[in-house]
Amino acid sequence: MHIGPADRVFVLTGAGISAESGLPTFRGPNGLWRGHRVEEVASPIAWARDARLVWTFYSERRRKHRTVEPNPGHHALVQLEGALGERFFLCTQNVDRLHEQAGSERLVHMHGKIFQSRCERECSLPPFDDDWTLEGEAAIPRCPCGGRIRPHICWFGETPFELERIFAELSRSTIFLAVGTSGVVEPAASFVRFARRNGRVRTFYVGPEEPANAASFDEVFLGPSGEVLPKLFRVEQDFSPAEKAPQ
Numbered sequence: 613m614h615i616g617p618a619d620r621v622f623v624l625t626g627a628g629i630s631a632e633s634g635l636p637t638f639r640g641p642n643g644l645w646r647g648h649r650v651e652e653v654a655s656p657i658a659w660a661r662d663a664r665l666v667w668t669f670y671s672e673r674r675r676k677h678r679t680v681e682p683n684p685g686h687h688a689l690v691q692l693e694g695a696l697g698e699r700f701f702l703c704t705q706n707v708d709r710l711h712e713q714a715g716s717e718r719l720v721h722m723h724g725k726i727f728q729s730r731c732e733r734e735c736s737l738p739p740f741d742d743d744w745t746l747e748g749e750a751a752i753p754r755c756p757c758g759g760r761i762r763p764h765i766c767w768f769g770e771t772p773f774e775l776e777r778i779f780a781e782l783s784r785s786t787i788f789l790a791v792g793t794s795g796v797v798e799p800a801a802s803f804v805r806f807a808r809r810n811g812r813v814r815t816f817y818v819g820p821e822e823p824a825n826a827a828s829f830d831e832v833f834l835g836p837s838g839e840v841l842p843k844l845f846r847v848e849q850d851f852s853p854a855e856k857a858p859q
């Protein structure tokens with residue numbers, strides 16, 4: 613994929629980029645958790661009905677997430693960010709911290725972060741880093757306001773985070789790259805169509821199978837992201853006269 617000196621790259625990642633690090637995806641063969649689809653457990657309704665079940669779900673994922681490492685796909689995106697600087701923007705649907713562990717900085721987590729919690733009420737307590745896990749009959753921690761502590765995650769039916777910044781970056785992107793996402797969950801699945809509205813964007817997808825929104829991509833690179841991404845980018849640097857090395 614050729615990236616020119618004026619290109620601005622928007623990358624959207626999903627669960628697939630973390631699959632080679634050992635984190636299961638949501639809708640693949642092992643996509644169910646104790647027979648539940650993620651939509652059934654990651655929702656305000658599930659929280660109201662059975663908060664301990666929800667904390668059991670997230671506690672098991674926190675324990676698993678402590679043990680995993682980034683894979684070559686994450687590292688390839690860090691290298692691209694290094695080459696492009698502020699012309700690079702990464703929006704992840706994932707709640708894991710593998711992008712940060714690999715070194716990504718220009719990154720937003722539109723669905724939140726597995727190692728952050730917040731009060732279930734709209735009180736003054738801001739979201740906070742937290743790797744608490746529910747053990748045995750322990751009580752769910754309480755906020756000083758009396759509310760229960762919940763994962764700081766965007767559940768189904770809730771509004772994703774950082775949408776204003778995401779749409780601003782989409783509007784000025786000239787390359788849109790989606791990696792490892794089935795193109796099922798909204799609004800992320802529509803970002804590629806939104807980007808195309810600016811009329812000058814090239815759109816690409818990387819993953820082992822075509823996503824549901826494949827028709828919106830100019831080119832699909834089939835394969836695992838850990839193998840495809842490290843070989844994908846060809847960045848053309850702009851050594852304008854001011855920057856040419858002295859003769």
Ligand code: BV8
Nearest residue numbers: 626627628637638639705768769792793794797798836837
């Ligand atoms: C919203 C946090 C309004 C949880 C997540 C009916 C009723 C109620 C709601 C809706 C409805 N119809 C539509 C909706 C909206 C709903 C939605 O889209 N539902 C779907 C299921 C139909 N969306 C919402 O509710 C969103 N909020 O709409 O608010 C709004 C809208 C716009 C503006 C303002 C307000 C909130 C959605 C967020 C839900 N939370 N995560 C948690 O993680 O615990 S979503 C969850 O799914 C994960 O974050 C995950 O990242 C995300 C998307 O899944 P994918 O990442 O795509 O993962 P998936 O398993 O599906 O696919 C993996 C892919 O990887 C596959 O394609 C596979 O081929 C590929 N792969 C496998 N191996 C590899 C690989 N790729 C590369 N390399 C490999 N090695």
